[in-house]
Amino acid sequence: MAAPKRFFAETIAEETVLSEEESRHAAAALRLTEGDEVTLFDGGGKEYSAVVTSVKKGRIAVHVVRESVSDREPQAQVMLLVGALKGDKTELVVQKATELGVSRIGVFSSRYCSAYMNENKLERLARVAREAAKQCLRARVPQVEYFPSFEGALRAGVAYRTRLFACEFLHADDAPAADFSSVAAVVGSEGGFCEEELALARALGYTGITLGKRILRAETAAVALLSVVMYRAGELS
Numbered sequence: 001m002a003a004p005k006r007f008f009a010e011t012i013a014e015e016t017v018l019s020e021e022e023s024r025h026a027a028a029a030l031r032l033t034e035g036d037e038v039t040l041f042d043g044g045g046k047e048y049s050a051v052v053t054s055v056k057k058g059r060i061a062v063h064v065v066r067e068s069v070s071d072r073e074p075q076a077q078v079m080l081l082v083g084a085l086k087g088d089k090t091e092l093v094v095q096k097a098t099e100l101g102v103s104r105i106g107v108f109s110s111r112y113c114s115a116y117m118n119e120n121k122l123e124r125l126a127r128v129a130r131e132a133a134k135q136c137l138r139a140r141v142p143q144v145e146y147f148p149s150f151e152g153a154l155r156a157g158v159a160y161r162t163r164l165f166a167c168e169f170l171h172a173d174d175a176p177a178a179d180f181s182s183v184a185a186v187v188g189s190e191g192g193f194c195e196e197e198l199a200l201a202r203a204l205g206y207t208g209i210t211l212g213k214r215i216l217r218a219e220t221a222a223v224a225l226l227s228v229v230m231y232r233a234g235e236l237s
């Protein structure tokens, strides 16, 4: 039998009414009816098994049967810091990073970054993270933040034990990294980084690393680096 359909709800009580958006989707696309079993998640790590009690005009009410804690969340705490990308590329990166298991995503502006962020875009990114978490069965939705200052973004990463700075003009890693249980991983925007930005990162304890001899697009670099980090953290097995 297919796993119960999953729904996001900000607050979950014994009797919960799904949001208008989730209700509409559940009624129209998923054809949920009374008695169906569903899973609710609040994005904070908890999941709940529930049963649909009523479907009225696209307003769906459920009764929570039990609470559970997801075992699909990574042990490793990984923050992705990525330059704001053009078009919908940042959304793509947020989606892939969420699937790969990051706990936090910081989007920054930097010297050669030409994309901009605003409240609407940030809200859209948070929504992409939520949808991706739902689809890949995560219980936690990564927090998405915007750092208008590049230094501010790097400083947010200082809370992580291992700090990696993917730099397209390095030909060798500064040093090998060993501890992948707590990682801040930095990837630049389409415009890449400058020497001063690499120097600032190094001063804040980041290890400059290469992703090989080819120049990857920013979104490819983000997925490649996070895959390596999650693999080394033992989260991809």
Ligand code: SAH
Residues within 6 Å of the ligand: 165, 166, 167, 168, 169, 186, 187, 188, 189, 190, 191, 192, 193, 209, 210, 211, 212, 213, 214, 215, 216, 217, 218, 221, 222
């Ligand atoms: N405009 C730059 C390329 C930027 S690529 C140029 O023409 O050189 C975007 C980002 O992806 C880079 O800032 C870096 O973080 C990452 N990246 C891409 N290829 C990389 C590589 N071979 N090694 C390390 N980082 C890489």
